[in-house]
Amino acid sequence: MSSELSPTFIAACGIVAGIAYLFLLVLYRLHFHPLSSYPGPVVARLSDLFGAFYAYSTSLHLRTLKDHDDYGTVIRHGPNKLVFNSARALRDIYKNEQILKSRAYLVSQTAPGVFNLFNARDPQLHHEKRKLAGRFLTKKSIEAFEPVMMHQIDVFIHQIASHCDDTNVRPVNMTPQTKHLSIDIMGHLLFNYPLNLQTESTHRHMSYSRASFFFNVATQVSSLVDLRVWTLQFLWSMMSRKRYVHTLENVIRNCLSQGQQVKHKLLFLSAKSAVSGDDTDWINDVRTEALWFMLAGSDTTSTLLSALSFYLARNRRCYQRLCKEIRTTFNQDSEIRSGARLASCAYLRACLDETLRMTPPLPGTLWREGISQSSIKPLIVDGHVIPKGVQVGVNTYAILHNEEYFSEPFTFKPERWLEGAGPGEANREAFAPFSLGAHGCLGKSMAYLEASLTTAKIIWHFDFDEAPGMLAVPGKKGAKQQARNSEFPIRDSFAAVHDGPYLNFRRVGS
Numbered sequence: 001m002s003s004e005l006s007p008t009f010i011a012a013c014g015i016v017a018g019i020a021y022l023f024l025l026v027l028y029r030l031h032f033h034p035l036s037s038y039p040g041p042v043v044a045r046l047s048d049l050f051g052a053f054y055a056y057s058t059s060l061h062l063r064t065l066k067d068h069d070d071y072g073t074v075i076r077h078g079p080n081k082l083v084f085n086s087a088r089a090l091r092d093i094y095k096n097e098q099i100l101k102s103r104a105y106l107v108s109q110t111a112p113g114v115f116n117l118f119n120a121r122d123p124q125l126h127h128e129k130r131k132l133a134g135r136f137l138t139k140k141s142i143e144a145f146e147p148v149m150m151h152q153i154d155v156f157i158h159q160i161a162s163h164c165d166d167t168n169v170r171p172v173n174m175t176p177q178t179k180h181l182s183i184d185i186m187g188h189l190l191f192n193y194p195l196n197l198q199t200e201s202t203h204r205h206m207s208y209s210r211a212s213f214f215f216n217v218a219t220q221v222s223s224l225v226d227l228r229v230w231t232l233q234f235l236w237s238m239m240s241r242k243r244y245v246h247t248l249e250n251v252i253r254n255c256l257s258q259g260q261q262v263k264h265k266l267l268f269l270s271a272k273s274a275v276s277g278d279d280t281d282w283i284n285d286v287r288t289e290a291l292w293f294m295l296a297g298s299d300t301t302s303t304l305l306s307a308l309s310f311y312l313a314r315n316r317r318c319y320q321r322l323c324k325e326i327r328t329t330f331n332q333d334s335e336i337r338s339g340a341r342l343a344s345c346a347y348l349r350a351c352l353d354e355t356l357r358m359t360p361p362l363p364g365t366l367w368r369e370g371i372s373q374s375s376i377k378p379l380i381v382d383g384h385v386i387p388k389g390v391q392v393g394v395n396t397y398a399i400l401h402n403e404e405y406f407s408e409p410f411t412f413k414p415e416r417w418l419e420g421a422g423p424g425e426a427n428r429e430a431f432a433p434f435s436l437g438a439h440g441c442l443g444k445s446m447a448y449l450e451a452s453l454t455t456a457k458i459i460w461h462f463d464f465d466e467a468p469g470m471l472a473v474p475g476k477k478g479a480k481q482q483a484r485n486s487e488f489p490i491r492d493s494f495a496a497v498h499d500g501p502y503l504n505f506r507r508v509g510s
């Protein structure tokens with residue numbers, strides 16, 4: 001008899017060992033894991049692939065809302081993940097110095113050891129980067145930038161006007177229109193560079209980046225970070241990254257060739273001070289920052305503007321009230337700018353906030369985890385002691401539809417944001433579409449200004465309503481559910497993805 005084991009025997013042992021391992025893992029995760037007492041879908045309690053699947057199908061926000069309805073305020077949405085649905089958890093997680101962005105954010109690294117503002121987890125490094133970038137988003141800097149932004153908004157108004165002259169009335173698809181506007185504005189903010197998506201087709205590929213989709217799928221499986229190959233550099237080289245990155249690189253090189261003054265403008269994206277035209281490291285550094293900055297500042301504002309136009313087209317009472325406010329506050333187009341008059345438009349601000357509530361541009365769960373060294377003080381979220389290594393978060397879409405904080409959450413009611421709104425008043429403590437704390441949105445003031453000016457100008461120049469039969473409803477199950485609830489249909493790709501609405505515009509008084 002041969003002493004060697006047969007390959008069949010080895011394979012059989014391997015299979016048995018594999019099955020035994022899986023069986024023990026299932027047993028452990030369901031019954032002995034520190035989070036085993038938390039409710040949630042069985043598949044989510046067993047594997048991160050649950051989140052990855054729903055992220056892939058771009059409906060994770062809807063699934064999370066449903067799971068809160070089915071299982072309660074705190075749910076287990078991965079073997080090591082808890083999602084909360086309370087205002088207290090928002091504060092405990094996002095305004096907590098003991099908490100960092102989850103390691104999962106590192107999937108957006110383009111090379112080991114290279115970090116940008118978005119994925120810098122080290123508090124010191126993040127603070128330094130935020131300080132550099134923040135200099136260009138202070139109140140004073142935004143005021144100085146306003147004329148440039150205004151010029152782009154005027155181009156936008158001109159584009160809409162070209163759709164409604166007497167001989168050529170065509171519906172406007174607000175999604176690409178607002179994307180082109182917001183990317184053009186970001187091009188000027190970051191590089192003082194005219195990308196001109198509004199008027200030319202050359203750079204329009206920039207409005208189709210799939211970076212945030214891959215980021216969203218990958219961050220659901222945080223163990224992928226350990227593989228280090230799962231970086232967006234790798235993913236983008238497979239997908240559309242090349243064109244986007246090349247465009248950014250060309251823009252940066254072009255700016256550098258224009259001289260020292262422009263270099264200083266660009267410097268805010270890099271902590272390095274020595275800059276020369278052929279400094280490849282510096283260019284890579286700036287490019288990595290610029291990529292996420294660009295996405296952060298353009299996809300989001302475009303969602304806000306598209307969704308608001310959808311809600312106004314569908315809710316005519318709100319539309320009439322906003323028209324009255326804008327057309328009585330401003331006597332002419334040139335009066336529409338930042339200042340006391342714009343600030344007095346309380347209903348405009350209420351419409352923006354209600355849109356951000358119903359259609360948050362970043363609708364998902366922003367994962368965080370405790371600092372690993374903080375072993376002395378246990379991490380507590382909404383009264384729950386969080387074991388080490390567990391990721392926590394509040395799902396933005398779910399909390400903004402939580403009936404406890406916002407009555408009739410699927411109804412567009414800007415009035416809930418007005419002072420003295422009474423019993424139905426919105427709960428501001430549960431309102432964080434820009435997130436909170438050290439990693440909260442750096443461009444919040446700019447986003448409100450851009451959206452306020454654009455909306456005020458649209459309303460001042462045009463009347464609009466939805467183009468018959470054309471209002472976009474992408475054919476996804478989740479989107480249908482939203483449409484039933486009279487919501488602007490979005491897909492969750494970290495940043496919201498959408499199409500439409502299609503609107504018919506007429507010049508006021510015509």
Ligand code: HEM
Nearest residue numbers: 296297300301304361362366433434435439441442443447
């Ligand atoms: C309606 C518009 C916007 C919304 C709803 C929004 C929302 C957010 C949210 C939720 C975050 C946190 C992301 C996370 O924790 O992973 C964030 C971060 C950020 N946003 Fe915005 N944003 C908007 C517009 C803008 C604009 C216009 C800019 C730039 C001009 C901008 C720049 C940034 C930056 C730089 C960060 C990273 C901050 C940090 O990590 O310290 N955002 N934004």
